[in-house]
Amino acid sequence: MRDLDGLDDAVAAAAFRRLVRHLRHRSDAENIDLMGLAGFCRNCLSDWVEEADGSMTKDEARAIVYGMPYAQWKAEHQGDATPEQLERMRQSVSKNA
Template sequence: MNIDKKTQTEIEAATFRKLLQHLDNHKEVQNIDLMITADFCRNCLSKWFVSEAEKLNTEVSIEDAHQIVYKMPYIEYKEKFQTPATVEQLKAFNSKKK
């Protein structure tokens, strides 16, 4: 690959924004489903955002990161879109932990 670091960073940022948009367009995909299949979820993205900000000496709260990832406060997202985990989901999630 022959692209400069600035261009690569811009592409990575645009890709991240596209991922967030894709997740926003598919709210039916529950965080637990993401954890089962991909071993990360929207909350992980929020935590990673905070962690990377810290590395750049920039303070970002988890609430602010949730706002970026969920496009609304996390509590609001949970109330509107998060459903209780099914027995099957919990079983699949717990079996991955082992």
């Protein structure tokens, strides 16, 4: 069995790009819901891109993940979180530690 660190960088990059394209397409899957289910969202992914690059700004990384400026995506696709969504997110994120 191959381990994650042994995965070819080109394969990993292709999978990453497919994930980002999928998240761009599925704008109906709000970040709050992703956080509530998986403990990460598009913002987390863009933070990881920023950290991995080392020279990119948060806004640049978010534009890569969102396919547009974050403020525009937020205005077009993000609603207000309900108390239930916020509680699910809190419980889910607590598992990340």
